[in-house]
Amino acid sequence: MGSVGAKDVPVLLSPEGIRVDGRRLDELRPLRVVAGPLHRADGSAFVEWGANKVMAAVYGPREVHPRHLQQNNKAIVQCKYNMAAFSVDERKRPGLDRRSQEISKVIAEAFESVIFAEEYPRTSIDVYIEVLQANAGTRCAGLVAASVALADAGIPMADLVPAVAVGKVAGEIVLDLNKAEDNFGEADLPMALVPQSGRLVLLQMEGHMTREELSHALDMGVKGCQIVYDKMKAALRDRYSAARPAEVAA
Amino acid sequence: MSEEITADILTTHILDLAANGKRMDGRSADQYRPVSVEIGFVTTADGSALARIGDTAVLSGIKLEPGKPFPDTPNAGVLTTNAELIPLSSPTFEPGPPQPWAIEVSRVVDRAIRAAEAIDLTKLCVTPGEKTWVCYVDVHVLDHSGNLIDAAMLAGISALHHAILPSKRFGIGEADTPLDVQHTPIECTFVRLGDAIVVDPSFEEERAAQGRLTVATDETGRVVAMQKGLVGAFSPDDIRATVERAFHHGDRLRAVARKGGTL
Numbered sequence: 229m230g231s232v233g234a235k236d237v238p239v240l241l242s243p244e245g246i247r248v249d250g251r252r253l254d255e256l257r258p259l260r261v262v263a264g265p266l267h268r269a270d271g272s273a274f275v276e277w278g279a280n281k282v283m284a285a286v287y288g289p290r291e292v293h294p295r296h297l298q299q300n301n302k303a304i305v306q307c308k309y310n311m312a313a314f315s316v317d318e319r320k321r322p323g324l325d326r327r328s329q330e331i332s333k334v335i336a337e338a339f340e341s342v343i344f345a346e347e348y349p350r351t352s353i354d355v356y357i358e359v360l361q362a363n364a365g366t367r368c369a370g371l372v373a374a375s376v377a378l379a380d381a382g383i384p385m386a387d388l389v390p391a392v393a394v395g396k397v398a399g400e401i402v403l404d405l406n407k408a409e410d411n412f413g414e415a416d417l418p419m420a421l422v423p424q425s426g427r428l429v430l431l432q433m434e435g436h437m438t439r440e441e442l443s444h445a446l447d448m449g450v451k452g453c454q455i456v457y458d459k460m461k462a463a464l465r466d467r468y469s470a471a472r473p474a475e476v477a478a
Numbered sequence: 479m480s481e482e483i484t485a486d487i488l489t490t491h492i493l494d495l496a497a498n499g500k501r502m503d504g505r506s507a508d509q510y511r512p513v514s515v516e517i518g519f520v521t522t523a524d525g526s527a528l529a530r531i532g533d534t535a536v537l538s539g540i541k542l543e544p545g546k547p548f549p550d551t552p553n554a555g556v557l558t559t560n561a562e563l564i565p566l567s568s569p570t571f572e573p574g575p576p577q578p579w580a581i582e583v584s585r586v587v588d589r590a591i592r593a594a595e596a597i598d599l600t601k602l603c604v605t606p607g608e609k610t611w612v613c614y615v616d617v618h619v620l621d622h623s624g625n626l627i628d629a630a631m632l633a634g635i636s637a638l639h640h641a642i643l644p645s646k647r648f649g650i651g652e653a654d655t656p657l658d659v660q661h662t663p664i665e666c667t668f669v670r671l672g673d674a675i676v677v678d679p680s681f682e683e684e685r686a687a688q689g690r691l692t693v694a695t696d697e698t699g700r701v702v703a704m705q706k707g708l709v710g711a712f713s714p715d716d717i718r719a720t721v722e723r724a725f726h727h728g729d730r731l732r733a734v735a736r737k738g739g740t741l
Binding site for chain 2: 267312317
């Protein structure tokens, strides 16, 4: 993690087990999910998670571009994760970098695990994630936004895909790392869950944990994902329940 | 996929309506869609604003960093405007290098900021020939429902108005100070629909347009930038009338650009 060679490592955990931002070990940052905020996209979602702000849009199923990627037996899922130049402290030069490409790939694969792609052969389902303001955990926030956007676009899927990162800070396993914890903590373990099956479709890890700590972290992450899952479902209900009474009345 | 398809019947409908002084969304020829500006949307930026015109949404973030002045202007700071027409905002935008018309948006906005001398670039100079502030105006289009130029201008100038020079962070000064913005350029865009010239084109109206004209004005009564775009033509009288209308709308939009809020 980022602690090697760092000048000042802040105190990340109080003796009472309270974190720098006042949270308990297993507490999420405030999370707000809005389904369908964009007008041109087939589906969209906005996620505000702690100090992260992420917008996602979904287009498709539509013609595959570039055409040679087309598959005859199923739809392909393409994902582009991108950070706005002003989303981080030091201006990020616009354009693709290796980190964004790796994140795009693992997110696309996570969604391919749940989308019923065989229903739409020779098409592409395009997922765009734009990080507008970053503060640790953008891949999870992006994945959550994109999953709600896929549902908003009406793409048939086995389930929504909630995500959260678990980490290790000052020797303790904690849920949903903030920026200070991400920079100076000992481990980071982002994961995405398919709640219906209880299986993980995205998993990365960096840092060091014992087997016992890892086991505890996995349990904590799955619990965290359940809370995120509820917020995602509520956002979709909010978006579509407004239309329902009118239809029933007619 | 890069080609937007518009039905002939829709184009005909828009032109028929315009001939009768009407528009698809019920506006008059001289009426903007609802306009709003939310200041400080992104806290990682040194200044930011989210501008909406109807369903169009554009987010601008300012970044100020120390850098080297250009050799031919050793006493001036550097201003860079960049528009990202990200594929999230429209079904026809593709990832990759910006397309010519995305470059047009950023250049037209850049020209208005520069020509109006919204920022006195000499004040950005720290050490002549050696060190200066570089001001990045990054414009991120989130939702493209027509008239990107006006929305980008509104977001950009509003973000500049509320930008803070991070002097302390870069060890250039004792305290952070607001960026000095001395003028507020505003762009107003019009399109020709038959004989009618309407302000603030919607996405469909842009598709049907027979010429587009953007006029940037400032609060001192100067025209600071213009751009004719799309296929079509305007007479000198058309242009004179359009400039008058641009001043009228410009003054109203300027208040929102400076303070935020809705119109």
